[in-house]
Amino acid sequence: MAAHVAVPTALSEAAPFSVLVTRRLPHSAMRILSTSGLCEVQQWDSDESMPHAELLSRAPGIHAILCLLSDYIDKEVLDAAGPNLKVISTLSVGYDHIAIEECKKRNIRVGNTPDVLTDATAEITVALLLATARRLFEAAAEVKSGGWSTWKPMWMCGQGLSNSTVGIVGLGKIGCGVAERLKPFGVKKFLYCGRHPKPDKADRLGADFVPLPTLLAESDFVVLCCSLTPETAGMVNEDAFRKMKNSAIFINTSRGAMVDQDALYSALQEGQIAAAGLDVTTPEPLPTDHPLLSLKNCVVLPHIGSATVATRITMSILTAENILAGLRDQPMPAEVLLH
Numbered sequence: 001m002a003a004h005v006a007v008p009t010a011l012s013e014a015a016p017f018s019v020l021v022t023r024r025l026p027h028s029a030m031r032i033l034s035t036s037g038l039c040e041v042q043q044w045d046s047d048e049s050m051p052h053a054e055l056l057s058r059a060p061g062i063h064a065i066l067c068l069l070s071d072y073i074d075k076e077v078l079d080a081a082g083p084n085l086k087v088i089s090t091l092s093v094g095y096d097h098i099a100i101e102e103c104k105k106r107n108i109r110v111g112n113t114p115d116v117l118t119d120a121t122a123e124i125t126v127a128l129l130l131a132t133a134r135r136l137f138e139a140a141a142e143v144k145s146g147g148w149s150t151w152k153p154m155w156m157c158g159q160g161l162s163n164s165t166v167g168i169v170g171l172g173k174i175g176c177g178v179a180e181r182l183k184p185f186g187v188k189k190f191l192y193c194g195r196h197p198k199p200d201k202a203d204r205l206g207a208d209f210v211p212l213p214t215l216l217a218e219s220d221f222v223v224l225c226c227s228l229t230p231e232t233a234g235m236v237n238e239d240a241f242r243k244m245k246n247s248a249i250f251i252n253t254s255r256g257a258m259v260d261q262d263a264l265y266s267a268l269q270e271g272q273i274a275a276a277g278l279d280v281t282t283p284e285p286l287p288t289d290h291p292l293l294s295l296k297n298c299v300v301l302p303h304i305g306s307a308t309v310a311t312r313i314t315m316s317i318l319t320a321e322n323i324l325a326g327l328r329d330q331p332m333p334a335e336v337l338l339h
């Protein structure tokens with residue numbers, strides 16, 4: 001790995017706080033921090049991850065950390081930072097990489113980026129679902145490899161959305177966005193499950209609240225849209241795949257750790273389910289020799305759910321604004337409520 005130094009940017013003499021930014025960010029976000037007059041910024045000026053050891057060595061005395069979902073802000077980092085640490089702002093809606101319980105104990109405020117990435121993430125979920133169900137990557141590979149000999153009646157046939165049942169695990173904002181976008185494709189029925197029913201959203205979409213086993217058994221498409229918590233970790237396991245239809249398409253754009261990947265591999269290889277589309281895996285990046293990558297019926301994307309230019313810039317700005325509000329003891333534009 002090329003060596004990258006953490007560089008201070010645009011220091012203000014009067015700046016009372018120090019902020020650690022763990023990655024190269026769009027200029028608009030850095031400008032918000034560096035022109036605030038509030039903080040001195042140390043940045044890991046690279047597109048690659050700041051090594052954990054570097055994060056630990058930069059942490060002592062820091063007042064705020066602007067991090068990414070690939071940085072583990074664990075107890076060790078919080079201990080290294082010490083009592084100055086007031087705010088952590090992550091460039092993601094998910095915050096499973098942050099030791100939330102520890103933050104709560106230490107009165108450290110946490111900000112994230114909900115809402116602004118809903119459309120982009122719902123969009124990629126639909127794109128991945130269609131690409132997986134209609135075997136787009138597999139078919140395109142056949143064109144390049146010379147496997148396209150002629151038009152054949154049953155060649156490269158996949159599953160369509162018309163008259164289908166779509167099961168959404170977690171009817172939050174992204175889950176709703178997915179259902180809204182899929183509806184015009186002629187879906188017959190939406191099912192959803194989660195901690196509790198969401199009648200307002202569900203009525204609007206015509207979605208039925210069902211237990212997870214029912215959703216798995218009845219859905220043609222099973223779409224994971226919930227967040228990673230101790231309850232959802234490993235939730236999609238061998239038993240879950242066994243309940244799904246042999247023609248089922250499984251899509252995950254949330255977090256890889258909700259899925260038992262060995263069980264997924266077996267389910268795909270043995271024809272227990274038809275195909276899977278994943279934007280998230282464990283680990284990330286998925287090693288290039290991982291068994292899932294050897295399967296034609298598994299599409300894996302490199303965690304690009306929110307990756308539109310506009311969305312990532314908006315997320316970066318929101319992340320910087322969360323830092324400043326936290327340092328000023330003001331309401332953050334998007335704060336994770338630590339009950």
Ligand code: GLV
Binds near residue numbers: 092093094095117254
């Ligand atoms: C992406 O996965 C996010 O949590 O924003």
